[in-house]
Amino acid sequence: MHLRIDDIAKSWDGHTVLDAVSFSARENEFVCLLGPSGCGKTTLLRIVAGLTAPDAGRIALAGRDITTLPARERRMGLVFQAYSLFPDMTAAANVGYPMRLRRESPAKIAARCSELLERVGLGGLGSRFPDELSGGQQQRVALARALATEPAMLLLDEPLSALDPAIRGQLRSEIRLLQRALGIPTIMVTHDQEEALAMADTIVCMNHGRIEQIGTPRDLYERPRSRFVAEFVGRANLLPTAFVRDTMPGFLERRPPGGEATYEFCLRPEDVLVQSDAHGEAVVEDFVFLGNLARVTVSWRGRRLLAELRGSSTLARGDAVSVDAMRGAWVCA
Amino acid sequence: MTSARAPALWLLILPALGLALFFLHPLATVLWRSVTDAQGSFTVGNYLRLFDDPGLPRAALRSLAIGIATTACCVPLGLALAMALHRSRLPGKACIRAALLLPMLAPSLVLGLGLVCLLGRNGLIHRLTGATTDIYGFWGLLIANTLYGLPQVVIIVSAALARTPARHYDAAASMGATPWRQFLDVTLPRLRFALLAAAFLVFTETLTDFGSAVVVGGSYRVLAMEIYSEVVGQLDFGMGATLGVVLLAPALLSVWLARIARRRQDSGDAMPGRMLLPAKHAWRDTALGALSLAALLPMVAMVATVAYVSVVKLWPYDRTLTLANYTSGMPDGYGPVATSLGMSFLAACAGSVLVFALAAGLRRAPRGVARPMQFLASLPAAVPGMVLGLGYVLAFDHGVLSGWFYGGLAIVSFCSLYHYHAQAFLAMQTGMRQVPDALDDAVAVSGGGTGHVLRDAVLPFVAPAAISTFFYLFMRSMVTLSGVIFLVTPDLGLASVTVMRLDENGFLAQAAAYAMCVVLAAALALGAMRLILHVLKERRHVA
Numbered sequence: 001m002h003l004r005i006d007d008i009a010k011s012w013d014g015h016t017v018l019d020a021v022s023f024s025a026r027e028n029e030f031v032c033l034l035g036p037s038g039c040g041k042t043t044l045l046r047i048v049a050g051l052t053a054p055d056a057g058r059i060a061l062a063g064r065d066i067t068t069l070p071a072r073e074r075r076m077g078l079v080f081q082a083y084s085l086f087p088d089m090t091a092a093a094n095v096g097y098p099m100r101l102r103r104e105s106p107a108k109i110a111a112r113c114s115e116l117l118e119r120v121g122l123g124g125l126g127s128r129f130p131d132e133l134s135g136g137q138q139q140r141v142a143l144a145r146a147l148a149t150e151p152a153m154l155l156l157d158e159p160l161s162a163l164d165p166a167i168r169g170q171l172r173s174e175i176r177l178l179q180r181a182l183g184i185p186t187i188m189v190t191h192d193q194e195e196a197l198a199m200a201d202t203i204v205c206m207n208h209g210r211i212e213q214i215g216t217p218r219d220l221y222e223r224p225r226s227r228f229v230a231e232f233v234g235r236a237n238l239l240p241t242a243f244v245r246d247t248m249p250g251f252l253e254r255r256p257p258g259g260e261a262t263y264e265f266c267l268r269p270e271d272v273l274v275q276s277d278a279h280g281e282a283v284v285e286d287f288v289f290l291g292n293l294a295r296v297t298v299s300w301r302g303r304r305l306l307a308e309l310r311g312s313s314t315l316a317r318g319d320a321v322s323v324d325a326m327r328g329a330w331v332c333a
Numbered sequence: 334m335t336s337a338r339a340p341a342l343w344l345l346i347l348p349a350l351g352l353a354l355f356f357l358h359p360l361a362t363v364l365w366r367s368v369t370d371a372q373g374s375f376t377v378g379n380y381l382r383l384f385d386d387p388g389l390p391r392a393a394l395r396s397l398a399i400g401i402a403t404t405a406c407c408v409p410l411g412l413a414l415a416m417a418l419h420r421s422r423l424p425g426k427a428c429i430r431a432a433l434l435l436p437m438l439a440p441s442l443v444l445g446l447g448l449v450c451l452l453g454r455n456g457l458i459h460r461l462t463g464a465t466t467d468i469y470g471f472w473g474l475l476i477a478n479t480l481y482g483l484p485q486v487v488i489i490v491s492a493a494l495a496r497t498p499a500r501h502y503d504a505a506a507s508m509g510a511t512p513w514r515q516f517l518d519v520t521l522p523r524l525r526f527a528l529l530a531a532a533f534l535v536f537t538e539t540l541t542d543f544g545s546a547v548v549v550g551g552s553y554r555v556l557a558m559e560i561y562s563e564v565v566g567q568l569d570f571g572m573g574a575t576l577g578v579v580l581l582a583p584a585l586l587s588v589w590l591a592r593i594a595r596r597r598q599d600s601g602d603a604m605p606g607r608m609l610l611p612a613k614h615a616w617r618d619t620a621l622g623a624l625s626l627a628a629l630l631p632m633v634a635m636v637a638t639v640a641y642v643s644v645v646k647l648w649p650y651d652r653t654l655t656l657a658n659y660t661s662g663m664p665d666g667y668g669p670v671a672t673s674l675g676m677s678f679l680a681a682c683a684g685s686v687l688v689f690a691l692a693a694g695l696r697r698a699p700r701g702v703a704r705p706m707q708f709l710a711s712l713p714a715a716v717p718g719m720v721l722g723l724g725y726v727l728a729f730d731h732g733v734l735s736g737w738f739y740g741g742l743a744i745v746s747f748c749s750l751y752h753y754h755a756q757a758f759l760a761m762q763t764g765m766r767q768v769p770d771a772l773d774d775a776v777a778v779s780g781g782g783t784g785h786v787l788r789d790a791v792l793p794f795v796a797p798a799a800i801s802t803f804f805y806l807f808m809r810s811m812v813t814l815s816g817v818i819f820l821v822t823p824d825l826g827l828a829s830v831t832v833m834r835l836d837e838n839g840f841l842a843q844a845a846a847y848a849m850c851v852v853l854a855a856a857l858a859l860g861a862m863r864l865i866l867h868v869l870k871e872r873r874h875v876a
Contacts, residue, residue, distance in 0.1 A: 051774050072780040084771035087874045088793040097789070098779035129874040288784075 003048070003153060004029045008057035011042055011049050019209040020057070025202070028183045030176065032196040035206035036232070042157060048187060061152055072101075077146030077154045077184075082162040083143055085130040091117065091137075092126030094145045102149065116144040119178065136167040140306045143175065147182070155180065156188035160195065164307050172199060191237045193233045197221065205229050207269045221268075226332045230266040233254075237267040237305050238331070247301060248325050255330050263329075264333045272307035273324040274298055276315060280322035284315050298323060336646035341783040344694030345641025345706065348687045352709050356751045359724025360716060363581075364573035366727055379575035389559060393579065396540050396556040399471065400583075403478040403539040404532050410479065410628045411486025411531060414522070417621040418487070418519070419494040420611050429835035433484040434630040435636050438855040440812040440829045441544030443848045445477045445528045446836060447635025448549055450642045450845070455649050457638060477545035478633045482535040489534070494520070495528035499609040512614055512680060526594045533591040537584045539719030541717030543815035544829075548836055556580055557815070560719055564819060577720040588715035636852070643845035658846035664835070669826040670850045672742070676827065678819075679746040684757055684806040685749075685799055692761040692795075693787060696768075718816030721752050726819045745820050745827070749810040757802045765791065793873065797866055804862035 003025040010018040018040045025031045033041040045057035048059060050071030061066050066074055083093050095116055117126050120140040130138055146154060159175070160168045176199050179186050188197050196203050197217040205212045205220060206226075213225045223225040224230035227238060236286055243326040244251055244265045274282070274296055295308045296315060300323050303309060307323075315321065370376045383389050417423050418430070436444060451457050452468035459466045468476070497520065505515045543557040550558055564573035564702045597857060646653040691710060695703050713721070750757075772790035781789070792799075814829045821830045828851045833842035 046774075047657070047776055049774075051777060071774075071777040074778075076778055078774065078778040080771040080774065081770070083769035084775045086772065086775075086789055086793065089789075101780040101785065131874045145775075149780075 002029070002062055003187075004058075004060040005044075005048070005062075006058045008044065008047060008054045008059070010040075010052070011079060012057050017209050018047075018054070021206075021209070021211055022057075023204050023211065023214055025185050025187065027185055028180075030179055030186045030188070030199060030201045031201045032200035033189045033206060034185060034193060034196040034200075034203050034233070035191065035212075037191055039206040040209040041191075041206050044155065045155055045157055045187060045189045047075050048153075049078050075149060075152045077149070077151035079139065079142045079154070079156045079159045081158045082135070082138075085138055085145075087130055090127050090129055091122065091133065091141045093128075094130070094141055095148055097145060097147045112148060113144075115267060116147055120144045121174070134167075135163050137173055139163065139171060140212075141188055143178070151184070154186040156183050156186065158191070161190070161192065168195075175199070190220075197233070202294045203233075205231075205232065216296075223329050224266055224331050225265075230329075230331045235269050235306060237269065237272065239265040239267060239303070241265070243301070247284055247323075251325070251328055251330075261333055266331045267305070267325050267328040267330050269295070269306045269308040270310075271326045271328060272298075272305055273326060274307045274309060274315070274321050275324075276319060277322035278320055280320045282321045282323045284317055284319045284321055286292045287313075287315055341694055341696075341786075342698060342702065344391060344783075345698070345702070346689035348694070349706065351687050351747075352743035352751070352754075355747045356713060356716075356721070356754065357709070359721060359728040362728040363577050363720055363724040366571055367578045370571065380708075382572065383579070388554070389576070392554050392556050392559045395471075395553060396580075398717050399474050399478065399555060399581075400536045400540040402475050403482060404536045406475065406479045407482040407486055407535045408528060408532050409426065410624065411844075412490055412528065413621055414487045414628060415494055416520075417625045419491060420609070421568050421618045421621045422611055422613060423618050423622050423625070429625055429629060432486050432633055433487055434859065435632055436481045436484050437808065438816050438859065439636060439639075439848065439852045440832065441481050441542055442479070442548045442814060442829070442833055442836070443544075443639055443812075443852065444480055444632070444635050445473070445545040445548030446474055446485050446642075446832070446841070446844060447639045447765045448477055448636075448847060449650070449836075450841060451635060457641075457649070460649050460652075469549055470553035473549035473551070474545055474553065474555070476631065477549055478535075478539045478542060480628070481542070481545065482538055482633070482794065483628060483632070485534055485538075486531040489527050489531040490524060493524050495807055497523050497609070506774075511611070512617065529594040530591045533587040533594070536751075537587045537715070541580055541584055541719065541815065543719055543818065544833075547833055557717075557719055560723070561815070564723060564726075567777045573605075574722055574727065577717075577784050580717050581595055581720050584717055585715045592711075593845040621770045634834075639845045639848050639852075642842055643849045645842055648842040648845070659850075662843055663846060664840070664843060665826055665831060667850075669828045669831040669847065670854070672826060673811055673828040673851065674854060676742055676746050676749065677807045679742060680750040680810040681803045681807035683746065684750040684754070685761075685803040688754070688757045688761045689795070691758060692765045693791060695762070696765055696791075710758040711755045713751055713753070718752045718753075718813065719780065719818065722748055722816045722819045742825065745817050745825065746810070748816050748820055750806060751811050752813065752816040753806055753809045757806055760796065760802050760805065761798050764795040768794045787824070798870060800862060800865055800869070804858050811851055811858070813853045 005024065006022050007020045008018055009016075009020055021040070022043060023031075027067070033044060042139060047054045050066070050069060054067070057067070061074070086097065089097065092110075092113045094327050095113045099109045099112065113126060114123070117123055120143050122137060122140050122144070123136065125133065130141070133141065142159070144324060156175070160171055163171065172195060188199065200217055202214065203217055203220050204214050213220060213229045217225075220229055220233045224233065224236075227317045230236040230238060239261050241255070241263060251265060274284075281299045284296060285299050285304065286297040288295040292310070294309045294315070295312045296309060296313075298305050298307060298321055305323065309315075367379055368377065370378060412434070414429065418426055423429075434566060442617045448468055449456065452473070454467050454469075455461075456466055456468070458464060459853055501519045502515055505519050534657045542556060545560065546555050546557045547561065556579065560573050560580065561574045563576060573680065642648050643658055644654050644656060645651070646655045691706070695706055698706070725744060729744055768791050773786055776790055778788045812829060814833065818830060818833075819825055821827055828847050832844045832847045832851070835841075835847065
């Protein structure tokens with residue numbers, strides 16, 4: 001394991017921010033810390049960077065305990081949400097900054113700067129100042145600066161959330177390509193589940209200072225373990241056991257043993273089959289046309305279900321429909 | 334464990350020592366002297382003596398009356414001027430701004446001097462028209478203090494006006510509010526705390542002002558004058574200290590109230606939005622224009638009169654124009670001006686370094702350190718210059734430090750610096766708040782320490798505030814009178830004090846010449862500051 005985090009805890013003014021959090025990251029792995037604001041993900045990243053001291057727990061990097069090592073000796077490349085470039089320095093000077101602090105030769109710095117700027121697609125813009133660059137370009141400079149000293153890890157603190165949606169998507173895939181090409185282990189903090197699903201090898205889903213679930217994006221989406229994960233990652237219909245027993249008894253087989261209220265059934269909208277049926281028991285309550293798909297709310301036996309239909313659909317509000325489910329997962333309520 | 338967000342508390346050592354030695358120590362000495370007798374034993378006798386002399390309670394009541402009357406005149410006028418600047422379509426706003434700079438460039442006694450030359454018993458009006466004029470006393474003080482306080486009210490109210498976004502007015506207008514109702518329902522409620530803060534400021538300044546009192550007060554003696562004559566006239570330091578404490582009490586109270594007001598002030602909208610373009614409204618602009626003229630014409634007239642007086646042969650009898658007052662006529666030559674310049678430069682240099690270190694050290698300081706230091710750094714705003722100056726005389730005239738400091742340029746500089754410490758510190762701290770946290774972290778992960786944080790993250794953002802602080806301290810030190818009045822010695826004359834002495838002895842033309850030198854130096858400093866800030870803005874890339 002490249003990075004090991006063991007039982008990290010942190011509280012501020014008696015308020016617990018991190019409660020015995022443990023996970024690890026392999027070489028080359030892209031890990032996303034995903035969770036709502038206030039879940040402790042940024043604090044965890046800052047602890048890994050050495051910018052915040054944990055109250056308890058250990059951090060080991062490549063087998064070496066770095067828990068008490070100051071930030072400047074950790075060799076971590078950090079990219080912030082925004083406003084982290086020195087406004088008085090050119091893009092090239094910003095990228096060269098950590099190398100200058102390490103007193104490397106000017107020739108070497110200049111060569112590495114232009115190589116890195118080239119890498120992030122900013123070749124030729126090295127003499128621009130941050131206020132002469134777009135938000136996306138600024139984040140590219142920040143990324144190049146984080147990579148300047150060949151860091152042991154790359155840490156990204158919501159690096160895309162201050163950008164326009166179009167640029168966000170583009171930079172998202174570029175960061176991922178760069179990370180794969182360099183093979184650098186990376187931790188990214190985000191509250192955007194779509195971003196985490198698209199980028200991560202492994203998602204660490206957090207809530208209230210605890211880890212809810214660790215897994216691949218597919219794991220988290222298809223096999224969420226808790227109601228929180230099911231609702232936070234993607235959209236979900238969460239159905240009580242009694243309702244499933246009445247309507248879709250076939251799914252009861254795979255239900256883990258436990259009391260009636262211990263588990264709920266998570267049914268993703270795209271797994272809900274809605275078909276026009278004059279004798280159907282369900283009624284369309286709302287129909288939202290979204291181009292490539294349609295989002296349909298149906299009322300069925302006293303419950304509302306959200307369904308997503310591919311392609312064109314002729315359903316309209318008030319239509320009688322029949323409902324069926326393809327698959328789903330049982331989650332802790 | 335070290336981290337970038339760990340406070341650099343060592344930065345606080347020097348500023349804290351400075352505050353202790355050059356602010357708390359003299360202040361404590363004043364308090365101590367007011368409750369001890371000549372032998373050094375405890376007594377409340379000084380306070381009882383306050384009532385023996387009927388002149389003292391009378392002076393206190395007069396100070397209070399002047400303070401209240403000045404506040405009552407100054408705040409509405411300041412509001413009108415701020416409205417003229419921000420909520421009108423008046424032409425010539427630049428002229429209003431320029432005129433408002435005058436009282437900040439001139440010692441408060443220059444306005445008084447202008448008033449006396451214009452409306453005194455032997456003033457220009459009397460000379461030209463033969464009318465009997467006698468401005469000395471309550472009305473003279475009221476006019477001089479009102480004009481002196483005006484720019485500060487305008488600054489505070491303008492800041493609050495600028496924070497009110499246009500959409501509030503759009504909303505009010507769309508619901509059918511007339512311009513007058515918009516003023517009552519949108520403008521005024523958001524100015525409440527600004528007006529309150531401005532009122533407290535003007536009240537305190539007037540109560541503790543010495544410059545106007547000594548020039549236009551005449552036989553209408555206020556508390557500041559009483560302290561001056563106790564100390565300088567009768568060498569009764571105990572009584573001077575006691576009167577100082579009496580003056581300190583209301584000043585402390587009003588600064589404390591202003592703090593509460595400021596804490597409750599809403600900081601405005603996070604998103605300022607579209608700037609307001611005032612609608613056409615002839616009546617409003619006429620009224621505001623008339624008020625602005627009424628307030629600013631006298632201001633310009635007074636300074637112009639001083640300039641005129643400085644170039645006449647023998648005021649007011651022989652008004653032949655001459656430059657003699659600037660060349661051969663100056664009794665002390667340019668010495669006092671040079672001393673003032675040196676003192677101001679020293680105060681500005683030491684002050685900006687100390688205040689920078691203080692604000693930088695407090696950036697990440699834990700609450701237990703930050704709260705008391707913040708309080709201490711802002712406390713000088715509540716201490717009248719005369720009280721601080723008296724403290725310097727009492728603290729540094731005797732004792733171990735007297736050999737080093739008293740009578741030297743340094744001690745006068747420090748007195749001026751700590752007199753204006755609070756405002757300089759607040760300006761610097763406001764600058765510090767613009768430094769993004771992420772930059773500190775970026776330095777830390779790049780391998781830098783506190784020095785790198787200060788140089789690469791803090792300085793680019795704080796440079797404008799630091800430059801403003803430097804020139805603010807320089808200009809204030811040039812024009813200050815009340816703080817340094819007790820500290821000048823025959824060998825160490827200051828320009829502002831020389832103006833006062835010459836005025837006392839009736840050499841008005843020479844006094845005016847020295848006054849104009851001070852105004853000129855302050856104006857040049859202001860010009861230099863504007864130029865540097867402009868160049869900095871062009872050259873640098875900080876938003």
